[in-house]
Amino acid sequence: MDKIEYMKRPRRRVARAALLPVALAGSLAASAQFHQQIDVEGKYVPDIIRVDRINTFPKALRQTLLSQPLEYEQGGVAASFRPSLLAMPATGWRASRTVNSNPGYLELGAGSWLNTDLSAGYRFVDNASTLFGARLQFNSTSRWKPELSESTRDVKQERYDGALGLYASHVVKGYGRLDAALDYHAAYFNYYGIEGWAPSASASDAAVSAPTQTINDMAFRLDWRSLVTPATSLAYHAGARMRHFAYRSLPLPQELQPGKQKGARETDLALAGGVRMPWDNGSSIGLDAVFDLVFLSGEKGVEINDPGQGADAFRLSSTDDYGLLTLTPYYRFNRGLLDVRIGADLDLAFNAGPDGNRYSFFHVSPDVKVGLQTGQVGLWLNATGGTRLNTLAHLHELDYYGMPALVTTRPTHTPLDASLGVNLGPFSGFSLGIEGKFRSMKNVPLGGWYQTWLNNGDVAVAGLLPAVPAGSAVLYSLDSDGLDMHGVSLAGHMEYSHGDLFSISAEGSVQPQDGKKGYFNGYDRPKITALFKASVSPLKPLRISASYDFRGKRAIYTRAMRQPQTGGVDIDGRSTSSLHSLSLPDLTLLGLSATWNFTPSVAVWLQGDNLLNRHDAVLPSQPMQGIVVTGGFSCTF
Numbered sequence: 001m002d003k004i005e006y007m008k009r010p011r012r013r014v015a016r017a018a019l020l021p022v023a024l025a026g027s028l029a030a031s032a033q034f035h036q037q038i039d040v041e042g043k044y045v046p047d048i049i050r051v052d053r054i055n056t057f058p059k060a061l062r063q064t065l066l067s068q069p070l071e072y073e074q075g076g077v078a079a080s081f082r083p084s085l086l087a088m089p090a091t092g093w094r095a096s097r098t099v100n101s102n103p104g105y106l107e108l109g110a111g112s113w114l115n116t117d118l119s120a121g122y123r124f125v126d127n128a129s130t131l132f133g134a135r136l137q138f139n140s141t142s143r144w145k146p147e148l149s150e151s152t153r154d155v156k157q158e159r160y161d162g163a164l165g166l167y168a169s170h171v172v173k174g175y176g177r178l179d180a181a182l183d184y185h186a187a188y189f190n191y192y193g194i195e196g197w198a199p200s201a202s203a204s205d206a207a208v209s210a211p212t213q214t215i216n217d218m219a220f221r222l223d224w225r226s227l228v229t230p231a232t233s234l235a236y237h238a239g240a241r242m243r244h245f246a247y248r249s250l251p252l253p254q255e256l257q258p259g260k261q262k263g264a265r266e267t268d269l270a271l272a273g274g275v276r277m278p279w280d281n282g283s284s285i286g287l288d289a290v291f292d293l294v295f296l297s298g299e300k301g302v303e304i305n306d307p308g309q310g311a312d313a314f315r316l317s318s319t320d321d322y323g324l325l326t327l328t329p330y331y332r333f334n335r336g337l338l339d340v341r342i343g344a345d346l347d348l349a350f351n352a353g354p355d356g357n358r359y360s361f362f363h364v365s366p367d368v369k370v371g372l373q374t375g376q377v378g379l380w381l382n383a384t385g386g387t388r389l390n391t392l393a394h395l396h397e398l399d400y401y402g403m404p405a406l407v408t409t410r411p412t413h414t415p416l417d418a419s420l421g422v423n424l425g426p427f428s429g430f431s432l433g434i435e436g437k438f439r440s441m442k443n444v445p446l447g448g449w450y451q452t453w454l455n456n457g458d459v460a461v462a463g464l465l466p467a468v469p470a471g472s473a474v475l476y477s478l479d480s481d482g483l484d485m486h487g488v489s490l491a492g493h494m495e496y497s498h499g500d501l502f503s504i505s506a507e508g509s510v511q512p513q514d515g516k517k518g519y520f521n522g523y524d525r526p527k528i529t530a531l532f533k534a535s536v537s538p539l540k541p542l543r544i545s546a547s548y549d550f551r552g553k554r555a556i557y558t559r560a561m562r563q564p565q566t567g568g569v570d571i572d573g574r575s576t577s578s579l580h581s582l583s584l585p586d587l588t589l590l591g592l593s594a595t596w597n598f599t600p601s602v603a604v605w606l607q608g609d610n611l612l613n614r615h616d617a618v619l620p621s622q623p624m625q626g627i628v629v630t631g632g633f634s635c636t637f
Contacts, residue, residue: 102636111630113144131169138162144625148195155210157192176226185217193451193621211251219243238273245393247404253457263404265298266392282335288328295321322351322409337374343367347387353410378423385414403450408480413442432494440486448523448556449476451621464580472560479559487519504534515579524584527553547591554584585616606631
């Protein structure tokens with residue numbers, strides 16, 4: 001599953017793969033992050049713009065433990081495409097195409113530990129030229145007690161997370177299409193994995209409360225795309241985006257005088273555009289550009305000066321504003337069975353990285369994609385790369401309970417991300433695929449440790465291997481350089497569908513991990529991932545679904561910094577740092593759900609998640625809730 005971004009997905013009509021309860025595991029990052037748009041040039045090619053997510057509304061959004069690898073594309077840059085098995089797959093075998101023309105939807109759900117779920121949306125205008133609508137998503141949990149220590153026996157996991165969005169699209173006849181979206185996401189939660197941090201308690205066994213946090217997250221997008229016709233000599237697009245992401249506070253470990261620091265805040269402004277000119281039958285050349293500027297405020301960063309010196313070991317650093325200009329020239333050939341794109345990603349960084357150790361100004365990576373499809377066989381070979389800004393918003397997606405401050409503005413650079421794959425089917429309801437990948441990355445963030453840092457300061461936790469040398473300070477997520485790593489991945493999937501009666505699917509990956517050798521797939525770096533889903537409809541109104549999600553042989557990495565004889569710590573970590581890992585338990589998540597459709601527009605559902613009752617830590621100091629049972633209803637109107 002390449003995964004721990006714990007991202008939202010559309011409503012699970014076939015199987016809700018874990019987890020309203022593992023809302024606690026997941027990033028409920030602003031649901032306004034992704035926008036998908038379809039360009040039809042004889043093929044079915046998704047063009048993804050990563051600022052907000054409007055897709056086809058109305059559609060209920062969901063969260064799940066499924067995730068995806070760290071991605072390199074910038075907001076406004078087209079993501080990699082894969083050739084579909086058919087030019088435009090319509091339905092599964094023996095299935096029927098159904099179109100829901102209702103303009104609105106509503107879904108409510110609630111269950112144990114006061115896990116709640118609300119999804120709603122409405123298209124106020126939806127005609128051939130204009131689309132305008134709104135959506136709402138809210139999730140919360142507030143009653144589960146992890147009971148990590150005697151002094152924290154009354155601490156509950158609390159999380160209230162919601163997003164409200166407006167979206168619009170208008171076709172200007174003869175010219176093109178204008179798209180716009182405005183989204184606001186807010187969250188209140190506590191760092192429930194606390195084990196005894198007690199700023200207001202005089203005794204170690206006194207009852208304590210967990211630090212709390214507030215997030216304010218707003219995104220705006222405006223895009224124009226010109227009309228594309230056979231007679232068009234030049235196509236172009238342009239857009240502007242803004243995202244403001246802010247934490248209220250920055251809790252610190254007890255010995256560092258916590259509780260009064262402001263959280264970091266950032267405003268990401270981006271201008272994007274591009275031109276494409278057809279110049280032969282099936283050929284075209286083009287240029288895409290994105291200019292990202294990130295402005296920071298609040299307590300911008302953190303830095304360790306000297307281990308073992310209490311508050312003097314920690315100070316808030318003034319991280320600089322920075323920017324990135326990405327230019328992507330390319331040649332594209334699309335004719336018959338073949339789709340080829342040959343280009344390069346040129347990145348120019350300004351002021352990125354800590355003072356005295358700047359991220360280099362110029363980077364080049366390939367942007368090559370080759371797809372061949374014939375009948376029910378699809379082949380692809382991609383060699384891409386690029387630079388990803390490690391903004392507060394992006395790091396929050398990797399770890400919901402991550403540090404509310406930037407350690408560094410150093411981006412993650414991917415010199416090469418190569419993949420080779422084949423898909424077969426669907427034939428008689430059956431399809432399968434396999435894909436091999438190689439990826440080289442620089443400055444991958446070492447995160448996922450913030451709640452552990454609150455609990456332990458710079459003291460190593462038990463099980464951190466190899467043993468941390470005497471006199472060393474553990475930085476946990478306070479590593480300003482990140483990790484250079486490279487690795488391979490082998491993944492496959494199979495699916496069989498017997499119309500609406502029965503379906504089953506399986507997907508998995510093997511991704512060897514050993515320190516710098518590995519394929520980044522989340523802070524927990526699993527070596528094996530698997531997902532199994534099945535769905536059956538014994539009666540026409542009833543659908544029963546099951547899912548099993550596995551994430552095994554996991555380990556999270558950090559550095560121990562040895563104190564030089566001259567005093568202080570080599571914060572760059574170039575000569576005195578050593579990489580250490582902490583083993584994490586396998587995640588084995590079993591889910592079961594049932595949906596009864598009274599009418600095509602009204603249904604009730606019941607779902608059980610984490611039925612094996614595992615309380616394993618998703619990341620250090622982030623235990624999961626046990627069995628959770630939820631139920632609710634949904635309707636379209």
